[in-house]
Amino acid sequence: MSAVAKLHIPAKARAEPRGVLVPAGNRVRVPNPDESKRKTEVQKKIPQQQGKSKRQVSPTAVKNNFSVDSVSSSEDSSSSSSAGSGLSGKKSNVKRQVKSSASPRRRGGELAVEHSPTRQEGPAKRCDWITPNSDPLYASFHDEEWGVPVYDDRRLLELLVFSQALAEMSWPEILHLRLTFRKLFDDFDPSSIAQFTEKKLLSLRINGHLLLSEQKLRAIVGNAESILKVQQEFGSFSSYLWRFVNKQPLRNGFRYARQVPAKTPKAEVISKDLMQRGFRCVGPTVVYSFMQAAGIVNDHLSACFRYHECNVNVENNKMEASESA
Numbered sequence: 001m002s003a004v005a006k007l008h009i010p011a012k013a014r015a016e017p018r019g020v021l022v023p024a025g026n027r028v029r030v031p032n033p034d035e036s037k038r039k040t041e042v043q044k045k046i047p048q049q050q051g052k053s054k055r056q057v058s059p060t061a062v063k064n065n066f067s068v069d070s071v072s073s074s075e076d077s078s079s080s081s082s083a084g085s086g087l088s089g090k091k092s093n094v095k096r097q098v099k100s101s102a103s104p105r106r107r108g109g110e111l112a113v114e115h116s117p118t119r120q121e122g123p124a125k126r127c128d129w130i131t132p133n134s135d136p137l138y139a140s141f142h143d144e145e146w147g148v149p150v151y152d153d154r155r156l157l158e159l160l161v162f163s164q165a166l167a168e169m170s171w172p173e174i175l176h177l178r179l180t181f182r183k184l185f186d187d188f189d190p191s192s193i194a195q196f197t198e199k200k201l202l203s204l205r206i207n208g209h210l211l212l213s214e215q216k217l218r219a220i221v222g223n224a225e226s227i228l229k230v231q232q233e234f235g236s237f238s239s240y241l242w243r244f245v246n247k248q249p250l251r252n253g254f255r256y257a258r259q260v261p262a263k264t265p266k267a268e269v270i271s272k273d274l275m276q277r278g279f280r281c282v283g284p285t286v287v288y289s290f291m292q293a294a295g296i297v298n299d300h301l302s303a304c305f306r307y308h309e310c311n312v313n314v315e316n317n318k319m320e321a322s323e324s325a
Contacts, residue, residue: 135172149295163290193224
């Protein structure tokens, strides 16, 4: 009989677990079978949690301008850490979307945000009583003359007459008749006006009507005579007026039109002195309007571009005067 050769198959040796490197250092750790099983279960749960995070975004994230992707990565990171997997050695960073014109710069290792100012171009800011519907002549008067210091005696008399006429007319009406005023009053020459007769006075008419009331017209003639006396005493009407403010315009810098007064204690002082010298129709309200128009006081609102320009012009004139002296 042939003997059947029996092969001896050795028992399969049990493979020993292999060491793996962990993120923290080069230490070798032998994985636990239970841990591997738990790891597999966690990996199966991650896709499901990612789907939920993409579909649901918390209202807080939307309010703070977080992106959906960053919210998802944040929730994934928190869910992974709560599961105790420790699979990733990197922490997910949530990036916030900043919607501005700021430019980031690094200073001393920290990220600083610098906001670049945006320049808004548009029409110049004027006093509140000048609106887009204002008379162009009135707006030009505001932009070029009102509040500018005046030192010429004829121009000062002209503005005094206009301030008196405000009781019967508005500024736009007066400005439209400005050339007529100058023609009828001989360009506001005090020596010429002081010679007006009664007949000449009553001939100051427009379309058959007196330019101003008889009371105002007679006051203008009388004030011209008083200016001649002031010129003899102080050298000029300008020198007489500017001495009340130490030859420097007053600056109020009011923010709102409602803050601009109709009269001031200084106007009352000037009004009283004018009346004592024979001037008529020069109450404190008229005098203060005259001070504003003649630049004795700068009553442009602080936000008006003319407030700053008038101040700068005054300072430049002071520097020129000091240099010439």
